[in-house]
Every structure is written in structure tokens, then in C-alpha cells.
Amino acid sequence: MKTLFSLLFAIVFTTISFSQEKILFHGKIANRNGDVIYIKDNKTIVKEIKLNKEGAFNDSFETKAGMYQMFDGVEYAELYLKPGYDLDLKMDAAQFDESIVFSGNGAKENNYLAQSTLLDAKINFEALLKSNEQDFMKQTNEMKAADVARLEKAKLDPGFVALQKQEGEAKIGELQQYYTMTQANKKLNNAVAPNFNYENHDGSKTSLESLKGKYVYIDVWATWCGPCRGEIPFLQKVEEKYKGKNIAFVSISVDVDKDHDKWKAFVTDKGLGGIQLFADKNWTSDFIKSFNINSIPRFILIDPKGNVLDADAARPSNPKLSEQLDSLLQ
Structure with missing residues (x-):
């Protein structure tokens, strides 16, 4: 390998x-x-x-x-x-x-x-x-x-x-x-996470502020991204494992506006779980820029107080993610 x-x-x-x-x-x-x-x-x-x-x-x-x-x-x-x-x-x-x-x-x-x-x-x-x-x-x-x-x-x-x-x-x-x-990502740890308020797949809007009190595992992805799609089966298994626990799984798409309908269809066709959001300005969205995200997939873990626990969290396919979540959600 x-x-x-x-x-x-x-x-x-x-x-x-x-x-x-x-x-x-x-x-x-x-x-x-x-x-x-x-x-x-x-x-x-x-x-x-x-x-x-x-x-x-x-x-x-x-x-x-x-x-x-x-x-x-x-x-x-x-x-x-x-x-x-x-x-x-x-x-x-x-x-x-x-x-x-x-x-x-x-x-x-x-x-x-x-x-x-x-x-x-x-x-x-x-x-x-x-x-x-x-x-x-x-x-x-x-x-x-x-x-x-x-x-x-x-x-x-x-x-x-x-x-x-x-x-x-x-x-x-x-x-x-x-x-x-x-190293730059590590400096973001323990800081207050910037808020977002993005379109939800169900037509409403969801903010990070509304999820306070829970751990929040964020997946930044796009429909065109092969490695992002490769993580989906692993993410679905992680979501199932921690179903009912004090954690919200949030996927934020950085697809461009012209691919909005493609995103909606993809989420539906693939039966994606968790909270599915569409970033307001794709790569130039304030939340995306605040984490210096220039490649995807990228995963972020926020604590229940709204602080950044891990600005570059492990991927769902990495066993270390479950180890970390197990220690937090005991």
C-alpha cells in the first residue's frame, strides 16, 4: 500500500x-x-x-x-x-x-x-x-x-x-x-468557533449557535470531490455508531451556486444522514475562510461550548476518530 x-x-x-x-x-x-x-x-x-x-x-x-x-x-x-x-x-x-x-x-x-x-x-x-x-x-x-x-x-x-x-x-x-x-490549524484549537447560518437540505437554515450543548463534527465537502465521496460510507457508519449520543454530524457543501440542485439531488439519492448544509459563498464563505480551508475533505470537531476542539480532525475512515469520540462521549 x-x-x-x-x-x-x-x-x-x-x-x-x-x-x-x-x-x-x-x-x-x-x-x-x-x-x-x-x-x-x-x-x-x-x-x-x-x-x-x-x-x-x-x-x-x-x-x-x-x-x-x-x-x-x-x-x-x-x-x-x-x-x-x-x-x-x-x-x-x-x-x-x-x-x-x-x-x-x-x-x-x-x-x-x-x-x-x-x-x-x-x-x-x-x-x-x-x-x-x-x-x-x-x-x-x-x-x-x-x-x-x-x-x-x-x-x-x-x-x-x-x-x-x-x-x-x-x-x-x-x-x-x-x-x-x-501548524496553523493547531493554533485554531481552543478558540471560539465562528458561527455559520447555512441553508439546510430541508429548506430551513441551521446555525452553529443552535447546536451548542452538543459536540459537532463537521465535514466540509463537495459533490465533485472523489476523496469526499470515498469518506461517505465511513461517515455513515460513524453516524450510526453514535446515534442518540450528544453529538451532531454536520456536512457543509462548498459546491458553487450553479450546482445547488446537483447537491440537493445527491444528498437525496445517496440517502446522506446528519445535517446537510450548503455554504452561502462556497470557498469564500466566512466560516470556510476562517479555518483556512483550501482543500477537501476537511473535518472539524467543535465542543459543546462552541470552542474548536480539533481544527483538523481525523477522517471517518481513520480509527482514531472513534477513539476520540469514545473518550468524549462516555
């Missing part, structure tokens, strides 16, 4: 090449997750490769040199492809990242990527993000320097090295930016 590092900061870089020389790609996948693997350039499918019933495949295609992803329907692996490469892959999809081994022309670069994924998995990002600013900057800069040293020592394709250095710079930069954002 991919780490937070990969999920939060994966950035695709490509270089331009006009060569039409084909890339040969073959191999065998044990315990495959499906009958097809996809070679993708971000969201674009470059090649669809079919596996036989033994999990073997043998194909060729043309594309420019650069970074790509191999997707088997469940998991992703990074690839570096270049015209003229002749890659053979052996892996067990049941141990996806751990089992990837390439041989042939281009194997060194792609085995390097596979090993990088395993190294990333060993980083304790939760502890890193909890460290003070001085320690955090020191550790992340050391990580960047270690990655560059490892890359230069490996003596790999110059184009690959250049792309990896760019991606490494971007990943560390994004991680440092994320740290700054989380």
Missing part, C-alpha cells in the same frame, strides 16, 4: 522525446487483481495490457520518455519508460510493492523506483508532522539530501535522474507546506 508521502505528494513529470522506438513490456504477475494492467500518464491511459490466465503478458507500445504509473485495478506502481526499453516484470500482487522486480533494459531505473516506495513506507510521517518546526525542517532537509546522494550513487539514466531530483524537490516542498498548514 502507498504511504501518506506518496498519496499526498505524488507529482508526475515528463520529458519530451520524439523517438518512435517501441517500449517492450512483458512479465508475469502472481495473484493478480484483474485481467488487465494499465500504463497511465497521470489520468491518461497510455496502454491497456491484457494478462493471460496465468498472469503473464507480452506487449509493446510507443510513448515519450518520462514518468508513468502502472495500475492493476487496485494498486499503483511508478514506472520510468523510455523508447528502446525492454522490461520484464515479476511480481506478486498480494505483496504488491514488496515483490516488484524488473530485469532487462531499463530495469535499474525501475527497480530504483520500487525500492524508493519501500523506503518511503518506513518513514513515520505521523511522528514527523508532530515534531517542532526546527526538528521538522532539519529532518526533511536531511531526507532530501539523502535521496539526492542515493540517486547520484546509483549511476542511472541522466533523464531519469533529472526527473527524480525535480520530483524529490517538489515532494519535500509539498511536505513542508503541509506541515506549515497543519
